Amino acid sequence: MAMGFEFKIMRSLIYVGLAKEEYRPKLMDWLYRHHIPDSISTFGPYCTKYAFYQAYPTPNEGERFGARKMQLTEHYWLVDEHMPEMANRIMTEYMPMDVLRWQGCIPDVENKRVHENAESGDAGRAVGGDNGCPPFIFAFVPINWEEDFRGKGRTVQDGPNYRWQFMIKYPDGISKEEGEKWFYDEVVPYFTNCCYVNRFVSSKIMINYGATAFDRVSELWFEGEEEWYKAVVEETKSFIKKPEWAQEEEFPYLKPQFNIASVFLGDIATMDAYSQYRGYIPMR
Structure with missing residues (x-):
């Protein structure tokens, strides 16, 4: 054959x-x-x-x-x-x-x-x-990031990066389009304009191997974990609207490990x- x-x-x-x-x-x-x-x-x-x-x-x-x-x-x-x-x-x-x-x-x-x-x-x-x-x-994701929201032009001379990479899976019972609308209407504008964010990129997931079905992967860079906390935990309370389909009371409004998973990394x-x-x- x-x-x-x-x-x-x-x-x-x-x-x-x-x-x-x-x-x-x-x-x-x-x-x-x-x-x-x-x-x-x-x-x-x-x-x-x-x-x-x-x-x-x-x-x-x-x-x-x-x-x-x-x-x-x-x-x-x-x-x-x-x-x-x-x-x-x-x-x-x-x-x-x-x-x-x-x-x-x-x-x-x-x-x-x-x-x-x-x-x-x-x-x-x-x-x-x-x-x-x-x-x-x-x-499995595209080899290069599909969307570049903030920080284009950053080089290694700009300093080390505290990388927050995360995948999200929109909850069962809502369409992917509804989930993506919230992402683009709420998440993207906030982090694109957040002074603590040095880089923000994102892609749709091409293939999930096994039983998982994540929809999107994003990566944001910060100076360190203190800036991450200010941007992602403290200030999101005032700027990112809770969706009607929220699984949790606070941002990211998704069930940890199942609908959102994260890794915190360095450059090397x-x-x-x-x-x-x-x-x-x-x-x-």
Whole structure:
């Protein structure tokens, strides 16, 4: 059977959560011991960038914005690896279900041995949100931002950036058009004119992998978490109108982890896997 591969350049964003600090060493061990080499050996020929951005500490009240506490994983793709032609892999990725437990995406049920789990985590990544736990977030977006609202022309000479990247999913029961109207009528004008915001860009999400169905990703830059708090927590109370379909009483008016998820980051990747990974070498 002939295979047809379509050139489809995209960027993907994985928001990696952390159920509790107890699990950070376990998740780090799996990521660096198993996941990076597994990933590079699989998609090296058709993925041009593979990087981790360690999450900054969650700012005050960041929990209600759905803060994911582990990292952002970012890829730049040449093809869509989820098309049928890519289904047959010579080797299966090592991803026990406990990885999803450490991330908080499945119930935190103790297992004495990782291999006692019934399913692989790869299957677990395709579910979530319907088990009461935050969903695994794996979204594909345009390689460049679609809309540039504020801060065009900023350079590295202008200083470091405190990056707030977030995805939103409009609530069930309203149309995407209604949700987008609120975004453009309320969110965009406020942040575009906010003195604490140094950069503001946004894109629609092209593909959601698995059960999640986020609609939009945006990124705003600030001097630091204090400016983020002033702009996003304090001043939104006076300037961003609560929609009729609000799920929560305060901005962002969306259910954290399910309808809004955030990562707080710096400019520099913690690990550029292609150029920096040299194997799992512990230090003592």
